[in-house]
Amino acid sequence: MPQLRLALNQIDSHVGDIAANADSVVHWTRHSAEQGAHLAAFPEMMLTGYPVEDLALRGSFVEASRSALSALAGRLADEGLGELPVVVGYLDRSERATPRLGLPAGSPENAAAVLHRGEVVLRFAKHHLPNYGVFDEFRYFVPGDTQPVVRVRGVDVALAICEDLWQEGGRVPATRSAGAGLLISVNASPYERNKDDVRLELVRKRAREAGCTLAYLAMIGGQDDLVFDGDSIVVGADGEVIARAPQFSEGCVLVDLDLPAARPDAPEGVVDDGLRIDRVVLSEEPVEPYEPVAAGGGGAERLDDDEEVYDALVVGLRAYVRKNGFRSVLIGLSGGIDSALVAAIACDAVGAQNVYGVSMPSKYSSEHSRTDAAELARRTGLNFRSVSIEPMFDAYTGSVTLTGLAEENLQSRLRGTLLMALSNQEGHIVLAPGNKSELAVGYSTLYGDSVGAYGPIKDVYKSDVFRLARYRNRAAEERGETPPIPENSIAKPPSAELRPGQVDTDSLPDYPVLDAVLALYVDRDQGLEEIVAAGFDRGLVARTLRMVDAAEYKRRQYPPGTKISAKGFGKDRRLPVTNGWREQA
């Protein structure tokens, strides 16, 4: 059987920054060539970044992507890398689609191409377009209608893009019909908790259906709400895992494969789902037999659940800060667990020397709110200062009469305004500390604690906030480091400290119960009756659902934050603001 050394480049890209993305492709193609690869691949829409959203509808952007692709092919050849075939995702447009209402303007395609010897030798577009969850691809793309097969060193390699594997039919059976010896799928598959297990089973199933080895190349990094966790996988035609890349780790996965030689009677024409086989022969001669190297990411260990989520939050935040051109972050430190966890994540993402914390006590702040914040700073080494909001509070209450909720919210907004003033003055990006539980029920102040460009834990329930804080401290202990989060921040009862003696449980159910109800209502779309049937008190459920239904406007105004669950408070959850529906009516 012919051999082939495959270089799966599990790397990041930045939406819109085509020049930097092209540089990355050149860098990693050189690396792949130096490692002796015979075929190199890059993720879905590598050249433009993913997801491009409305940029797909902008003609100048589509043209920039097309030109960049041709230029990249030329540049690779100029730099002596033209002999190595490269599969790379980009944004194209269909020349065949007829413009009509209902199709996206300009007929954009989520495309990939094969580059070889200075030329773009093959182009194709994603066939199955996802339009659920975080995906809106019917809005942006027209589907591809070919089954690309490229012959490399005597092996027929079929190609596919992401959703082509997730939905039934299309390119998986077409790969079998085309008699290919290898199927490469390039992906930008967003992270969700436990998705790695689902993905592995999917890849194994599709390999068996395609009847050949399947290489699943994943993207890594973060783009706005989305995190890409890597986890590239290669499985044999029997579904056995050949190689698996580490999670959250950028790099080139090298794998040596023994693959069937291309069939002399290779099929042509239209096969499954109307896909027309589009063949290109780059090289017929098999590689001289060689000694396989160990697969680069071969048996990479899976992270446990807490570590995986924590790493996702770190990767997401780091990407957001860098891609927005910031070097430092600013956090209001209340001494509570939310801001402490956000600070710990931030120190891991951008380094403690680039993290600025501010304690902003009011007359209702407890002594421990100040000492716990200072202790956090001491443990992590972040930059710390304290600014009282009492003079600002007195200035407002001296001018207008404020009581109750108005007085409580004022304190939170004075802190938001102070953070933004320091951000403007010193150039840090502000992080919002809100967690998913309080955002869900609206237990937060708009323009107050919601202030920030990014909410690192906005998709993390409070129960998970506790777990992640304990995990991070435990991990530090295991490495012989100082645990970053003060024990008192974890142990004390959560409080907003906006009036004397206030604790969260004055307004909310206990967090374990609240979070369990929220998970059913928000993440799993269950109704009141189903949740009650699951064993929760009807009154408590009704009260919780009423709070969630009423909080939509606040959530809309929240900053983005790393999405880790099936229904984060991000782009995959869309409700009308003036929503008269009350689940418990």
Added chain:
Amino acid sequence: MPQLRLALNQIDSHVGDIAANADSVVHWTRHSAEQGAHLAAFPEMMLTGYPVEDLALRGSFVEASRSALSALAGRLADEGLGELPVVVGYLDRSERATPRLGLPAGSPENAAAVLHRGEVVLRFAKHHLPNYGVFDEFRYFVPGDTQPVVRVRGVDVALAICEDLWQEGGRVPATRSAGAGLLISVNASPYERNKDDVRLELVRKRAREAGCTLAYLAMIGGQDDLVFDGDSIVVGADGEVIARAPQFSEGCVLVDLDLPAARPDAPEGVVDDGLRIDRVVLSEEPVEPYEPVAAGGGGAERLDDDEEVYDALVVGLRAYVRKNGFRSVLIGLSGGIDSALVAAIACDAVGAQNVYGVSMPSKYSSEHSRTDAAELARRTGLNFRSVSIEPMFDAYTGSVTLTGLAEENLQSRLRGTLLMALSNQEGHIVLAPGNKSELAVGYSTLYGDSVGAYGPIKDVYKSDVFRLARYRNRAAEERGETPPIPENSIAKPPSAELRPGQVDTDSLPDYPVLDAVLALYVDRDQGLEEIVAAGFDRGLVARTLRMVDAAEYKRRQYPPGTKISAKGFGKDRRLPVTNGWREQA
């Protein structure tokens, strides 16, 4: 030819408030019956409101809609209205669709039904699903595959829903194939500038294609970003207009039609686009000949462009305030034209007695900023007060060092915080005064002048702000009323007054030029080269585009506001926040 009196109920509905929507249907069905109608129709998704967005994926909501439909049929009969067939839009689910990845969970349908004698006698779902602009219907619905035809008093009436008319094929040719004598399309078609002309031509064209009279029933009112302008239309098979309802006016359009009798050989089976004819016969006997009444909205005059846009802004704001359960609004009054126009719109929407204005001068505020605001209050009769932000400003600058932009933004944020404090204390909804030009280029302060639950003019360019202010004053003069907006607010050079002597043109091109460039870049998706080719200075265009590209994060945090253009800053414009693309690179 048989006669038929049609009642097209051009009314509003509220997303989620199924009980109130059902009450409306009963109310207007009674009115239709009292007017002697033989068939009554209600808009698309009348029972649930439109658009329901993610509520479509919530099983309990779908079931609530289905139950409400059956209950409505029973209630109409109980109240003596069962003999009048009623066409009403609602949310259903397909019993036939097989669950699979890529289809919305629960297979929801954008459906409509015919109610008669206490029963739901016919159900069907929208066939063409729009997924562009403000629409995401591939995300939420599965398409219908029948061509419904209901026989009423001897006339075959084909039915369709909104997009079924906009896209080619499907129910328009199927209506002809089915030999129907009338096609009724029920709609929730969002307003855009000049869309009425497009809609009229479409309806005329489709009537000719269908080969029969076409009744196009539109929704009226507002839901979040969307405004529904009414403009129901009835045209003959030759494309001639029979009746046209007034814009922005709720009511029942009655029209008497002479229609062909149902064919004895009425076709059955599958016709165009795979649609299967689904016939129900309610009554064969034609109506006794009667004297037609004048068509209710017959030749309603079209509004001119300024009046149309102004009315859209009023209707949108009124709906947002009411549907969110507020009775009064709060506006920061700077003496400038933006807040003055917002105040005028608010007075027209909810009455001057429910409008609260606050002047919030700082040390940089000019004398005219106070006097112009007070003059606006005097002219309109809104509630007015003045609160200086100087003590709050001094409290901040006494605690932390702030210069330049940080000091400018602080003033704006102090005002935002003051407005929110008064809102919390007194229960008004805050309106944000930002216009589309300044939002586009980021000439605004996040958590400052962007504070508010709704931005009435966020989709109005500054040039149009001037036009609308002049229009509103002129309209007042024509009615012998006091023009609401002080002439000085219109005439003086726009300024943020955040530093001494500041005017907008320090930072921005002149508004007529800026707005012309923005219209090409934002609304029409043109690129740098196309805009330069249209006659604009390259440097100015590059600078403008750079500002727009950099302002995406601010725009995302803005409140909703009435959408009046093809690309408003609302749900129809979606860009990645960490967007590295720079059009002028």
